[in-house]
Amino acid sequence: xxxxxxxxxxxxxxQHHKTVDALFKFTDIYKPNKRIFGGDxxxxxxxxxxxxxxxxxxxxLADVGAGLExxxxxxxxxFLLGNHDQRLWDTAAWHKDGLVRDTAERGVSDIQKKCKKLxxxxxxxxxxxxxxxxxxxxxxxxxxxxxxxxxxxAEIYSPASGIVLHGHTHAIQNHSVPRIxxxxxxxxxxxxxxxxxxxxxxxGRLIHAHGWAYGFVDxxxxxxxxxxxxxxxxxxxxxxxxxx
Numbered sequence: 001x002x003x004x005x006x007x008x009x010x011x012x013x014x015q016h017h018k019t020v021d022a023l024f025k026f027t028d029i030y031k032p033n034k035r036i037f038g039g040d041x042x043x044x045x046x047x048x049x050x051x052x053x054x055x056x057x058x059x060x061l062a063d064v065g066a067g068l069e070x071x072x073x074x075x076x077x078x079f080l081l082g083n084h085d086q087r088l089w090d091t092a093a094w095h096k097d098g099l100v101r102d103t104a105e106r107g108v109s110d111i112q113k114k115c116k117k118l119x120x121x122x123x124x125x126x127x128x129x130x131x132x133x134x135x136x137x138x139x140x141x142x143x144x145x146x147x148x149x150x151x152x153x154a155e156i157y158s159p160a161s162g163i164v165l166h167g168h169t170h171a172i173q174n175h176s177v178p179r180i181x182x183x184x185x186x187x188x189x190x191x192x193x194x195x196x197x198x199x200x201x202x203x204g205r206l207i208h209a210h211g212w213a214y215g216f217v218d219x220x221x222x223x224x225x226x227x228x229x230x231x232x233x234x235x236x237x238x239x240x241x242x243x244x
Contacts, residue, residue, distance in 0.1 A: 003241070005030065006139050007212035008038030008167025009190035010070055011084065012063035016193050019210040020070065022235050023191065026227065027074065029239050030214060035074060036132060038167040038188070039082025039125070039141030042067040045198065047087045047104075064107070068114060075118055078132050081125040082141040082168065089125075135217035136161055137224065142168025142187075146204065151175040154185025163224055170194070170208040172228055186224060188213040216241055 007023055027035070043063050046056055071079070081089070088111075092104035115122050124130055131140040136159045144152040150166070150173035157164040160181035165188055173187035189211025199205050214237075215224040227237050 001216050001218040001241075002033040002134065003030065003214070003216045004034040004036060004134055004137070005032045005212060005214045006036045006038055006165050006188060007191055008080075008141065008188060009040045009082065009170055009192050010037075010067060011040055011043040011190075011192040011196070012067040013065075014043050014063075014193050014196055015066060015070070015191055016210055018233075019191050022227075023212055024074065026212075026214075026235070026237055026239075030237075032214065034078070034134060035076040036078045036134075036139050037071075037074070037076040037080065038139060038165070039080045040084040040167065040192075041071060041079065041082070042085055042088070044084050044087040047091050048084075068111075071114060071118065071120070076120055078121050078123060078139075079115060080123045080130065080132060080139065080141050083125060086125040131157060131164075133159070135222055136163070136220060137215070137217055137222050138162060138164040140164055140166045142166040145169055147173075147207070148175075149173060150185035150187045152185075153187075154183050158183035158185055161220070162222065165213050165224065170205075172209045172211050172226060173207075186213060186226070188226065189228060 046058050046060050088104055088107050092108045095101040123132055127143050131138050138157055138159055140157055149169045153164050153166045154175045154177045163184040165186050169187045170190040171187050172189045175185045177183035189209045194208045211228040213224050213226055229235055
């Protein structure tokens with residue numbers, strides 16, 4: 001039996017510190033065999049497409065520093081790049097300004113060296129192979145948004161008799177696929193603040209929630225649990241697994 005924790009969407013300096021603290025406490029108690037981070041370790045709002053003048057002039061040091069600090073402290077075995085992380089890789093590959101491109105290349109190199117030192121595998125943000133499998137539990141950042149995101153992820157990515165865990169939507173969602181052998185999709189929530197300025201006008205933020213997934217894989221058997229807060233802000237989680 002292998003136990004695991006899957007969490008996603010820190011967004012660097014936009015992280016929700018109380019949720020991160022809760023994750024660290026749970027990790028110390030649960031002691032998983034595998035730790036998987038599902039993407040958007042950084043926010044990189046300064047280099048998003050269509051960025052405004054004020055955001056473009058904002059320093060990225062706090063964002064990068066916060067992401068790397070989490071990476072060092074939680075020390076995941078796997079880091080799935082998210083669409084926000086991919087912004088740096090894209091800037092390094094395609095930006096027209098040579099100085100900006102060179103700086104981005106240095107940033108990518110620093111992150112890759114950090115992950116190599118920690119023994120953390122980086123998985124690219126690609127719809128065809130941007131996922132990590134642990135038995136029949138597939139973990140992915142996510143390539144769909146909206147209230148049907150888990151449905152789409154389940155239909156495309158869930159293994160037969162398995163489940164795909166995803167981030168990206170910042171929401172806790174579940175969907176079961178009506179097919180022989182079954183299949184499920186599960187949005188695990190996020191580690192970021194729920195009130196970022198960039199989406200203040202979007203109704204989708206109303207379903208955002210803090211949380212992460214955890215569970216076990218034992219051959220073809222598996223189970224996933226959702227960690228989420230109660231209405232009083234407490235975390236109720238199962239920490240002991242017993243066979244009966």
